[in-house]
Amino acid sequence: MANRVSEPLFHIVKRDNVSRKKAWCIRLIAIVLAILVSAILTTILTDDNPFQVCITMASGAFGTVRKTMVTLQNLAILLIISLALTPAFKMRFWNIGGEGQVLIGGLAAAACMELMGDRLPAGLSFPNWFVMVCMVVSSILAGAFWGFIPAALKAKWNTNETLSTLMMNYIAIQLVAYFTIKWEVPKGSGKIGIINQSTNIGWLPQLFGSRYMLSIVLAIIVTIGMYIYLTYSKHGYEIAVVGESERTARYVGMKVKKVIIRTMLLSGGLCGLAGLLLVGSINHTITTTISNGQGFTAVMVSWLAKFNPFTMIFTTLLIVFLGRGASEISTKFELNQSFSDIVTGIILFFIIGCEFFINYKINFRKPSSVTAVVQEETAPVSAEQSEEPKEQPEEQPEESEKKEDDVNV
């Protein structure tokens, strides 16, 4: 006994393939556990019973038609930002500058509304459609430009993109703060207020008689478009290859730098679109907090959905529902609004943690017998052999599905 190295209590093996059903079961268990923990926490803080808490949350998100529409609208905006970040993440480009790209897009839209709206000298005016076209073009370009800078730096000098995009966020925030004071109404108030309140110049049109619908419809279009782009287009394939292995991409003759810059232009441009919607369709004003941290939340949403646009709808819904539900709780019990951040954080921790149990298996020490030892020894080897290095197991079912689709077509 003294000479034998004692076998550890458990060891961890990478799963070579997890069925989709099993993966989603694990995630579901994690979400349920997280909701339980949040419910217990809420019960401690409010002395309300957990079921009542859940009902309050649901009523906060879907209680009335208006609340439902606002929830859907928030969902649409967060979804667009998440989708915007997705191609970059798939390329392993950590664009955490969504916040800045949204803001700068919003700022461009607001600038068009300001400069071509009520501020013009009397007698001079632009037609409304022209202003709107300018807004759309300028905000998308501005967002794309904000994405282009870190991408170009990454492509040229391999600058760490996580940190450069982070800095770009704060540059954008200060730019917005600068223009907020420049255009403030009335002077000294520190905010712009509703732009063009009397003439409604540059207010994006309502769809189906509801001011919430434009964002929702656009979000649906972007979701489908992004799915097609990532799954069926040549660009999408290149993104996937660069993300999996830059060397492979270079070897097969892809221009990696071009792919990085092109993808970030798209990513930033879509964030700019979200900014346009926030300013032109929803708020009709701009503040430094207009995107409300959604650029960061979107990182998590996109990652939780494993970069699949359709799954993203559900992860976005989860986050938005929690946010609105928890803010209803905090209103009802006169707690601080930040309660929703805590609940969101708890849920995220659980989901982040559960990914481990999808990717890896824990083998506990078996009662020592010869067969058990042999099994333990062979198991990791076979797992390694059957798998390409560093492949994400989730990719495989998707690929097989893709093949099926191709056959069907």
Next chain:
Amino acid sequence: MFDLVAFIPRAVGQGIPLMCGSTGETITQKSGNLNLGIPGVMYVGAISGVIGAFYYEKSIPEPGTLNPFLAITIPLLSCLLGSLLMGLLYCFLTVSLRANQNVTGLAMTTFGVGFGNFFGGSLIKISGADIPSIALSRTSLCFSKSLPFANNLGWFGKIFLSYGFLAYVAIILSFVASFIIKRTRPGLHLRAVGESPTTADAAGINVIAYKYIATCVGCMIAGLGGLYYVMDYACGVWSNDAFGDRGWLAIALVIFTIWRPNVGVFASIFFGGLYILYLYLPTGMDHMEYKELYKMIPYVVTLIVLVITSMRNKRENQPPESLGLPYFREER
């Protein structure tokens, strides 16, 4: 005339939280963990200290005097405990469960900032006290007590001796951290873990233990930054979101100093100066908007430094090789 004697102490006051944050983050990053949760950790550290101090002050009604030793120890320990827990959470998720570091860090920031603002806003209601706001002026006095003879020494005393003890702790910690990383065996091991965990593991270094300890210690130091801000700089008054984006700036500083805590001491004071420079630059009354542009300077400077270090591509100025990557022994 630019009043340097008044400017420097304020810059230092602004710089200390950044210094703590960046020292902590440097230690963390040296172990290969890119902890984007530092802003959240600093909030949690600050609010944990506030909670500790709040209950201690509450136990002694207004006219009573606080025991200075307890008044410092209780918030300090609760702050360290709070940030330690955050560090453990981060390590558990990223090291043990191998989760993505960026996502975990951002989730920690969401959670930590929310946690701070929530308890900052609801502590009074939860504890059932009948006071209008959290103003721990008595505890703050203990924290910001400077040397008694500092005021008699003119400009020298003002610039070097006018700070609370936490400021000196932060500076000493930065130099000690720098020494340990550069000159000692554990520091060498730590760097090895950050550069190439596989090699470190083969050399018999316990990678997981190093990652855990480095990240937790880093979080505790960062938490002290939050505590300093509330107790000393803000005079014990908690206001939501007042701490702002200093946590991100601390992460920026890590790059700015190219992973050297001793440089961080001066760099963070420099950044602290940049942070409040807008108060001193002439703008005129009708051009308040330029102040917002001045506030942009720290971020622009960081971005430029980031670009320059990547451009020059010198080997000793690069981020730890395996920064941001999880380590799994069986996966090579």
